[in-house]
Amino acid sequence: LIDIHTHIYPRTYIELLKQNGCIPRITGEKPHEKFLIFPPSIIDPLNKNRDKGVPIGPEFWSLEHKLEFMDKYKIQVSLMSLGNPWLSFLNPSESRKWARILNDEIEQLCEKRKDRLLGLGCLPTNCLDATLEEIERICKTNLHGAIMECRMLCGKKLDNKDLEPFWDKLNKTHFGIGMEELTGYSSALPLSLGFAFETTLAATRIVCSGVFERYPNLKIILAHSGGALPFLSGRIDAAWKIAHPKLINSPPSSYMKYFFYDSICYHSPALIATVRFASASKLMFGTDHPFGISQPDKNIEAIIESNLTKKEQNLIFTDNAKKLFEI
Ligand SMILES: [Zn+2]
Numbered sequence: 590l591i592d593i594h595t596h597i598y599p600r601t602y603i604e605l606l607k608q609n610g611c612i613p614r615i616t617g618e619k620p621h622e623k624f625l626i627f628p629p630s631i632i633d634p635l636n637k638n639r640d641k642g643v644p645i646g647p648e649f650w651s652l653e654h655k656l657e658f659m660d661k662y663k664i665q666v667s668l669m670s671l672g673n674p675w676l677s678f679l680n681p682s683e684s685r686k687w688a689r690i691l692n693d694e695i696e697q698l699c700e701k702r703k704d705r706l707l708g709l710g711c712l713p714t715n716c717l718d719a720t721l722e723e724i725e726r727i728c729k730t731n732l733h734g735a736i737m738e739c740r741m742l743c744g745k746k747l748d749n750k751d752l753e754p755f756w757d758k759l760n761k762t763h764f765g766i767g768m769e770e771l772t773g774y775s776s777a778l779p780l781s782l783g784f785a786f787e788t789t790l791a792a793t794r795i796v797c798s799g800v801f802e803r804y805p806n807l808k809i810i811l812a813h814s815g816g817a818l819p820f821l822s823g824r825i826d827a828a829w830k831i832a833h834p835k836l837i838n839s840p841p842s843s844y845m846k847y848f849f850y851d852s853i854c855y856h857s858p859a860l861i862a863t864v865r866f867a868s869a870s871k872l873m874f875g876t877d878h879p880f881g882i883s884q885p886d887k888n889i890e891a892i893i894e895s896n897l898t899k900k901e902q903n904l905i906f907t908d909n910a911k912k913l914f915e916i
Contacts, residue, residue, distance in 0.1 A: 590664045591910040594767070594812060594851045594875025596672035598649040599694045605687065613674040616642060624649075626673055627779060648879035652698060652706070658878055659705065662885045665907075666916060669695065670709035670736040670767060672880070677738060677771055681716035688713040688723045696730050703731075707914065709767055710735040717743045717751075721758050733914045734765030734808070739791035741771075747791050748798030760804035765913060768792075769812040780882055785816035792818055792848060793825060799837045801844040808913065809847075810873070814854035818845055819866035842866075849913065851875035852905055855887045857895040869901035873910045 603622070606615040612625045623642030648654045659667055671691060676684040692710040699708040710727040712735050713719040720742070727735055742752055759766060770787040788811050801807065811818070822842040829841050837844065846867050853875045854860055863872060874892070877883045892905055910916060 590662065590874060591907045591916065592659070592664045592667040592876050592878070593810065593873045593910050593914075594853060595655070595667045595669055595878045596649075596880070597652075597655065597669040597695065597698065598645075598672060599691060599698065600650050601694055602671060602691055603645075603650060609678055613678055615645070620646060622646075643881070652701060655878070656702065656705065658876075662876070662889070664876075664885075666705055666707060666910075668707045668709060668733060668910070668914065669699065671695065671711045673738075673769065674771060675711050675736070675738060676713050677715060679713075679715070681713065681719060684713035684715055685719035685723070688719065689726070692723070692727060692730065692732060696732055699731065707916065708732045709765075712737050714738065714742050715744065717755065721754060724758050724762060724764055728762050728764060734767065736767040736769060738771035739768035739812075740787050746794055747800075748794035756800050756804050756807065759808075760806055763806060763808065765808040765810065767810045767812065785813050787816070788812055789816035789818050789821065792816070792845065793841065796841045796844040797825075797829065797836060801847045802837055805847065807847070808849065810849040810851060812851055812853070812875075813877075814852060814859060814863045814872075815845075815848065815850045815867070818848075819859070819862040822866060846871065849873060849909070852888055852892060853877055855884060855891060857891045860891040861895045864895065864897065864901065864905075869897060869904045870909060872905045873913070874906050 603615055606613060612627065614625050616623050616625065622645050624645045625642040655667065676687055679687060688711055695708040695710065699706040710732045712723055714737050724735065739747065742755060745751055768788065768791060770784040792811055792815060822845055826840040826842050829835065848867065848871065850863055850867055850872050852860060852872050854863065874888065876885045876888065892902055
């Protein structure tokens with residue numbers, strides 16, 4: 590079993606979040622630290638728990654805990670990345686500096702157990718030059734790609750023409766990129782619906798602006814099984830058919846198969862839909878540990894109960910990740 594979606598919060602990063610005067614931030618001292626990721630109005634519209642945050646413990650930063658978790662679910666290899674909010678809250682020059690520091694640290698953490706831990710870097714996504722520079726730098730390290738938020742890059746939506754150098758750089762470097770959500774923009778139910786629709790929207794922007802037509806070799810992994818893409822792709826195609834002008838030559842769904850998807854959808858009907866839509870060669874097992882929403886049992890169960898062939902299951906559990914990340 591290979592887990593391609595699991596997070597680590599090095600203590601350096603936690604200290605950085607503690608210095609931040611406003612949300613996102615971490616408050617309190619060990620062992621009573623609390624993580625405030627979203628403004629209370631989003632996570633808790635009634636403000637009942639204002640400023641309370643989510644308690645965090647060593648499962649966020651300790652390699653021992655990560656390895657224990659992996660043993661529990663028989664995960665041989667984990668591809669660890671920094672989690673939400675990444676570097677989005679820093680100014681451009683600070684984020685350039687911290688991307689280097691944290692990427693070096695994640696690389697060093699993985700080095701300690703390189704038989705079982707691999708890393709994805711983070712990107713200073715509020716500065717395009719720094720992002721391009723850091724992609725090049727990561728390519729020279731033992732990191733296997735990077736993670737980024739999918740809603741915006743440098744304050745621009747992903748179909749913005751100004752981002753062409755970013756796609757061009759990714760295409761040239763054959764750099765693998767994982768896309769996750771930052772805000773869960775919905776004012777309610779951000780984790781269940783907001784995150785998933787943020788991914789759906791970002792992926793549709795990438796496809797409908799022709800990014801894959803110009804750069805067919807991009808390796809982009811969509812978190813949470815692509816949100817609602819497998820379900821809505823027919824509707825997206827129908828809308829494209831009547832769109833003028835059409836920015837792409839084939840229906841959007843044909844390019845949506847270019848993405849890779851994690852298998853974090855928690856039940857087999859959604860997993861079956863994703864496999865039928867994108868093929869088993871595009872799905873990879875993930876857990877989203879250490880977040881509260883993580884339920885590895887459910888994700889494993891969904892794959893096993895989906896009536897897939899043994900070969901398809903193996904692709905999702907290990908073989909696709911081995912191939913993509915050259916493990
Ligand atoms: Zn995640």
